[in-house]
Amino acid sequence: MDDSAPRYYSYASYMRHTFGSRMQKLSIDAGFTCPNRDGTLSKTGCTFCNNTAFNPSYCHTDSQSPLRVVKPIAQQIDDGIAFHSVRYRNSGGYLAYFQAYSNTYAPLTLLRQRYEQALSHPQVRGIIIGTRPDCIDDEKLDYLAHLAKQHYVAVEYGIESCYDETLRRINRGHDFATTCHAIRLTARRGLHCGGHLIIGLPGEQHDAILDEAKMINDLPLDSIKLHQLQVLRDTTLAQQVAEGSIILPRIDLDDYISLVCDFVERLRPTIAIERFAGEVPPRYQAMPDRAWRHPDGRYVRNEQIAPMIVAELSRRGTRQGDKIQSEYSD
Numbered sequence: 001m002d003d004s005a006p007r008y009y010s011y012a013s014y015m016r017h018t019f020g021s022r023m024q025k026l027s028i029d030a031g032f033t034c035p036n037r038d039g040t041l042s043k044t045g046c047t048f049c050n051n052t053a054f055n056p057s058y059c060h061t062d063s064q065s066p067l068r069v070v071k072p073i074a075q076q077i078d079d080g081i082a083f084h085s086v087r088y089r090n091s092g093g094y095l096a097y098f099q100a101y102s103n104t105y106a107p108l109t110l111l112r113q114r115y116e117q118a119l120s121h122p123q124v125r126g127i128i129i130g131t132r133p134d135c136i137d138d139e140k141l142d143y144l145a146h147l148a149k150q151h152y153v154a155v156e157y158g159i160e161s162c163y164d165e166t167l168r169r170i171n172r173g174h175d176f177a178t179t180c181h182a183i184r185l186t187a188r189r190g191l192h193c194g195g196h197l198i199i200g201l202p203g204e205q206h207d208a209i210l211d212e213a214k215m216i217n218d219l220p221l222d223s224i225k226l227h228q229l230q231v232l233r234d235t236t237l238a239q240q241v242a243e244g245s246i247i248l249p250r251i252d253l254d255d256y257i258s259l260v261c262d263f264v265e266r267l268r269p270t271i272a273i274e275r276f277a278g279e280v281p282p283r284y285q286a287m288p289d290r291a292w293r294h295p296d297g298r299y300v301r302n303e304q305i306a307p308m309i310v311a312e313l314s315r316r317g318t319r320q321g322d323k324i325q326s327e328y329s330d
């Protein structure tokens with residue numbers, strides 16, 4: 001292969017191929033909740049979850065208030081465009097990203113209203129719906145497939161782990177079979193299907209994480225986000241680590257880069273990788289001493305991780321998927 005060929009299939013190149021230009025995602029909080037928060041499955045949520053940490057301030061009327069008062073969707077979009085246009089002037093358009101909580105967890109009439117409010121904005125070219133795999137059904141997917149005849153529509157599932165034991169440990173409230181079923185139902189309708197996987201969950205070691213790449217490869221997934229496990233304030237996980245009921249080995253940045261490169265080498269090359277790590281404002285870190293920092297003390301920013309992955313893959317002379325064949329032929 002030409003040595004200048006990309007080391008991995010980036011989500012940015014998938015976007016350029018799909019839309020012909022760079023697209024900017026605008027996070028939307030549509031005011032939904034989730035069955036793992038409202039008492040249907042539990043009230044405590046997934047052990048790692050602090051949804052506030054991932055929500056941009058422009059979604060809410062008062063970002064400092066503990067009350068979650070969301071702005072009308074059109075206003076969130078306008079404010080999001082104003083926010084992003086300062087940093088990214090060359091965006092070819094915007095995608096409304098229904099990010100907070102579980103965005104298919106409501107009656108279809110309400111979902112339609114929220115999605116169509118976003119799609120009626122003149123600068124929005126599509127929607128991306130983040131949700132849990134147990135919050136989708138044929139009726140909702142049929143509606144989304146109908147919507148996708150006129151707009152870009154993607155569904156992004158929180159996979160988090162491919163192991164039922166881990167899913168129980170993090171109080172996820174569903175198993176991996178449910179994830180596989182939801183992804184297959186979604187892909188069968190031709191909708192873009194994305195997934196979110198957390199690296200470093202309690203009990204998962206190096207080989208178990210690499211085996212997840214094989215399980216992900218077997219699913220009809222189009223894109224994936226990888227996140228390191230972060231211990232955030234006001235979470236069950238922070239409490240468990242503080243009281244010692246969960247021991248989390250520290251993963252240094254070099255080890256994480258190496259592990260993710262191992263994973264990428266085993267990942268199907270047709271799965272676009274949207275991100276390699278997550279980032280929250282430092283005030284949400286329950287264990288700031290574990291956050292990755294440069295030698296001068298500055299925090300390592302999210303956008304600095306991808307170049308490190310590329311540098312390591314270049315050093316190894318490998319690319320996404322290179323280890324799939326060799327493992328099968330061993």
Ligand code: SF4
Nearest residue numbers: 034036045046049101
């Ligand atoms: S991570 Fe998602 S599914 Fe889990 S508690 Fe938080 S909002 Fe609910």
